[in-house]
Amino acid sequence: MSQNNALFTYTLRLADDLLILSQRLGEWCGHGPILEEDIALTNRALDHLGEARNLLTYAGQVEGKGRSEDNLAYLRMERQFTNVKLMEQPNGDYAHTMVRSFLFDAYHLPLMQALLKSSDEQLAAIAGKAVKEATYHLRASSEWIIRFGDGTEESHQRAQTALDDLWTYTGELFEIDPVLEEMTKAGIAPDITAIKESWSKTVDQVLAEATLKRPADAFMMTGGRKGLHSEHMGFILAEMQHVTRAYPGVEW
Amino acid sequence: MTDVKNLDDIFQAKIDAEQKIEPKDWMPDAYRKNLIRQISQHAHSEVVGMLPEGNWITRAPSLKRKAILLAKVQDEAGHGLYLYSAVETMGVSREQTIDDLLSGKAKYSSIFNYPTLTWADIGAIGWLVDGAAIMNQVMLCRTSYGPYARAMVRICKEESFHQRQGYEIMAVLAKGSPEQKEMAQDALNRWWWPSLMMFGPTDANSPHSAQSMKWKIKRQSNDELRQIFIDRTVQQAEVIGLTIPDPELKWNEETKHYDWGTIDWTEFNNVVAGNGPCNKERLAARNKAHNEGAWVREAAVAYAAKKAKRKAA
Ligand SMILES: [Fe+2]
Ligand SMILES: [Fe+2]
Numbered sequence: 001m002s003q004n005n006a007l008f009t010y011t012l013r014l015a016d017d018l019l020i021l022s023q024r025l026g027e028w029c030g031h032g033p034i035l036e037e038d039i040a041l042t043n044r045a046l047d048h049l050g051e052a053r054n055l056l057t058y059a060g061q062v063e064g065k066g067r068s069e070d071n072l073a074y075l076r077m078e079r080q081f082t083n084v085k086l087m088e089q090p091n092g093d094y095a096h097t098m099v100r101s102f103l104f105d106a107y108h109l110p111l112m113q114a115l116l117k118s119s120d121e122q123l124a125a126i127a128g129k130a131v132k133e134a135t136y137h138l139r140a141s142s143e144w145i146i147r148f149g150d151g152t153e154e155s156h157q158r159a160q161t162a163l164d165d166l167w168t169y170t171g172e173l174f175e176i177d178p179v180l181e182e183m184t185k186a187g188i189a190p191d192i193t194a195i196k197e198s199w200s201k202t203v204d205q206v207l208a209e210a211t212l213k214r215p216a217d218a219f220m221m222t223g224g225r226k227g228l229h230s231e232h233m234g235f236i237l238a239e240m241q242h243v244t245r246a247y248p249g250v251e252w
Numbered sequence: 253m254t255d256v257k258n259l260d261d262i263f264q265a266k267i268d269a270e271q272k273i274e275p276k277d278w279m280p281d282a283y284r285k286n287l288i289r290q291i292s293q294h295a296h297s298e299v300v301g302m303l304p305e306g307n308w309i310t311r312a313p314s315l316k317r318k319a320i321l322l323a324k325v326q327d328e329a330g331h332g333l334y335l336y337s338a339v340e341t342m343g344v345s346r347e348q349t350i351d352d353l354l355s356g357k358a359k360y361s362s363i364f365n366y367p368t369l370t371w372a373d374i375g376a377i378g379w380l381v382d383g384a385a386i387m388n389q390v391m392l393c394r395t396s397y398g399p400y401a402r403a404m405v406r407i408c409k410e411e412s413f414h415q416r417q418g419y420e421i422m423a424v425l426a427k428g429s430p431e432q433k434e435m436a437q438d439a440l441n442r443w444w445w446p447s448l449m450m451f452g453p454t455d456a457n458s459p460h461s462a463q464s465m466k467w468k469i470k471r472q473s474n475d476e477l478r479q480i481f482i483d484r485t486v487q488q489a490e491v492i493g494l495t496i497p498d499p500e501l502k503w504n505e506e507t508k509h510y511d512w513g514t515i516d517w518t519e520f521n522n523v524v525a526g527n528g529p530c531n532k533e534r535l536a537a538r539n540k541a542h543n544e545g546a547w548v549r550e551a552a553v554a555y556a557a558k559k560a561k562r563k564a565a
Contacts, residue, residue, distance in 0.1 A: 023310060026318070029325050030306035031537065033545025035299065035333055042326040045309075046319060053315050070314050094548045150558060151551030158547065243313040243371050250429050252314040252371075252421075 006182045008062045009082065010189060011123065012072070013179075013225060015055035016083035019073060021104060022048035023240055024091055033094050040140060044101065047133040054126045074244040078234050079227040086169035088224075088232045095148055095158035099166055102141035102206070107173045109134040110198035114190030123188065142206045149210025156211070163207075164215050171220025173199070267468050272398035275341040283467055286460070287397050288342050289358075290469065295335035296353045296360035298328045300534050304368040305377060313371055320417055321374060327410045334403040341399045354539050361385075362520070363446050365528030372425055372432075372439035378418015380440075380447040383485060386411045387477045388451070396468040419488060426492040433493075440489065441497040449520045451478040482510050 025045035032038030056069035086104065091097045112134045115127035148159035174196040183189035207214050223229065244252075259278050266273065273279055302325050309325065312318035336346045352358035363381055368374065389411055392404040425436035452458060452474040464470040489496050500513035522528065 026309040026322060029309050029322065030302035031541040033541065033548035035329055035336075037545075037548070038302070039326055039329045039333075042322055042329070046322045046326070049315065049319050049322065053319070056315075070316075073315055074313075094545065147551050147555040151555040152547065154547050155551030155554075239310050243311055247313075247429065247431060250432060251424055252317055 003182065003186060004062060004064075006179045007120065007188060008059055009179045010183045011055055011059040011062060013082045014123075015052045015059055015072070016081050017087050017104070018048040018052035018055065020081070020083040020087040020236065021101070022046075022052060023236055024087065024089075025097070025101075027091055028097065037094075041097075044137060044140075047130075047137065051126065051130050051133070054129070058122050058126065070244070074241045078229055078237055081227060081229065081233065081237070082225050083229075084169065084172040084224040085221050085230050086166065086172065086224075088230055088236055089166065089169065090232060092162065092165075093158055095155070095162040096165065098141055098144040098148070099159060099162035101137065102145050103166060103170055103203070104173075105134065105138035105141045106202040106206075107195060107199045109138045110195050111190065114195060118189070119187035138202070142202075145206050145212070146210040149207070149212040159210065160212055163212060167215040167217075168219060168221050171217075172222055172224055175222065175225060177225065264466075267396050267466075270468075272401060273396050274398045282463075283469075284342055286464065286467070287400065287469060288339060288344055291335055291339050291342075291400055292344070292349045292352065293359050293361070295332050295339060295349065296358055297364065298332035298335060299353075300360045300364045300538065301381075302328050302332075303534055303537055304364055304366070304530070305374060307368050308371060308374050311371070312374075317374075317421070324378070324414050324417065327414065331407050331410070334406060338397075338399045338403045350542070354535070354542055356526075356535060359524070360534075361450060362523040362528060363450050365523050365531045365534060366442070366446055367530050369442075370435050370439060372422065372435040373443070375418050375421030375425060375436065376439035376443040378414050378416075379422050379488070380418070380443050380485065381450070382411050382414040382418060384447045384450040384481055386415055387481050391471050391477065394468075394471055419492075422494065423492045426494055437494055440494050444497050445515060445519075446523075448478060448482070448515055449523075451475075451481070453517075453520075479509055482512055486510055 022045045025041055025048065028038070028041045029045070030038065032041055052073075053069050056072045060067040060069065060072055086100060089096070089100060109131070112127045112130045115123055116131065118124045118127065145159060148155040150156070174192050176192060180189055180192060184191060204214065260280055263273075263277075263279060263283075266277075273283075305321065305325050305328070309318065309321055312321050336349060339349050340346060349358070353360065363384075368377070386408065389404050389408050393401055393408055395401045395404065422436050422440070425432040427433075455461060455473045455475045458474055461470065461473060465473070486496055486501065498513045500511065502511050504511045523531070526532075
């Protein structure tokens with residue numbers, strides 16, 4: 001794989017995680033548990049989408065085949081999407097949604113902070129824009145995990161169930177493969193083991209305060225980075241892409 | 253002791269002198285009731301209005317449009333918040349106001365009981381529905397109740413943004429492929445008359461209007477606002493090559509306004525009475541969100557109480 005190919009794949013992975021999470025969060029719009037949370041969820045979806053757009057545009061430039069952000073978002077099939085499976089999991093109840101975001105935020109913030117020092121100027125610039133938002137997201141999702149865990153019996157139970165359900169999808173965030181190795185060697189991607197340490201520390205701290213139990217690292221799901229998704233993925237894309245595909249080649 | 257008659261006179265004098273009424277000021281009971289009803293209906297409209305538009309967030313045909321739509325629906329939630337706060341200044345809690353919506357006791361703008369069937373509906377809503385709402389809201393920036401007027405000033409800036417974005421969606425569709433243009437025209441056909449209904453009954457059939465005008469809650473009549481909206485929108489439709497679905501529409505050189513057809517008031521009354529295409533779905537969606545969110549709100553309260561107790565200890 002040429003370094004350009006690897007950079008394209010790496011950038012696309014970063015983008016796809018955010019795009020698919022944003023798509024899921026967008027489903028909440030108008031249905032949140034309280035008006036303030038509706039606003040907060042939409043904000044999260046918007047921030048993720050904004051970052052995804054920057055990354056998709058850049059991925060298209062790196063690839064050099066003239067694919068735009070919309071091309072990459074709307075005209076790829078599910079086997080070509082490289083997000084981790086965590087992002088495509090259904091929203092479930094608010095505990096599942098918040099736990100999913102928390103597990104991602106705790107990874108996303110240190111990743112963006114480390115990417116500030118990437119040898120790739122574009123990625124460093126995109127990270128520069130994302131750090132402030134990512135900081136805010138992690139704070140907000142951590143607060144909810146703590147409220148749930150240390151709130152009522154019901155909220156504690158729901159948060160623990162969500163954690164237990166979603167834990168198996170966290171391994172994928174830290175998988176090492178030849179693309180990542182190459183990017184790390186080139187100083188473009190940060191050392192993922194350091195990101196994992198930071199993630200793990202945040203998770204422990206927040207779960208301790210929330211009086212929630214960290215699930216054991218049993219079997220970890222894999223496949224998303226290779227385009228091997230859950231059955232949810234096809235439906236996400238069917239919904240997201242159908243108008244665009246029904247009227248090919250037009251402006252919106 | 254000052255008698256009520258005297259207080260009434262002082263109150264009306266204040267209104268006539270264009271002074272704002274503030275929460276702590278004395279006000280006639282009927283004025284308070286009228287405002288509580290109007291502001292809460294307005295708040296509910298913002299919140300229920302999130303549903304037909306939210307319906308298209310996951311399907312927006314480009315990422316840019318998706319981002320714009322997300323931001324718009326988020327603005328509407330913010331409008332709901334300001335307005336619920338304005339109701340609270342009159343001594344009615346947000347919970348109580350929302351309960352009235354959920355039980356079906358309170359009304360919201362009937363326009364949101366129509367379905368969003370195609371992407372062009374998102375353009376039509378921004379252009380026509382936000383456009384019609386602005387007419388009312390610009391007037392309300394000068395309404396006599398201070399907190400309501402101030403909320404409106406903030407809201408109006410965002411609404412005019414929404415209107416322009418909606419119009420732009422329509423403009424792009426109208427100059428796009430034949431299918432896109434057809435989609436835009438179809439959306440205009442479906443949203444035009446309901447948008448005109450947003451201004452409410454004709455002046456002759458609007459019993460509360462005279463009192464609202466005297467109190468300067470309203471400052472222009474339903475028919476006046478409707479006419480300004482029509483005059484403006486007909487020209488905008490012309491610019492992008494879409495046709496207003498009213499065969500009687502004609503420029504009147506004498507009045508310098510457009511003459512136009514007749515609103516189907518039977519349809520209007522039907523939708524207000526709960527028989528619109530989506531009344532049941534809208535209320536069901538609000539109730540579902542509220543019920544499923546109960547444990548979240550309870551957890552937040554319980555945690556805050558625990559935290560406060562620990563701090564005190
Ligand atoms: Fe609004
Ligand atoms: Fe609006």
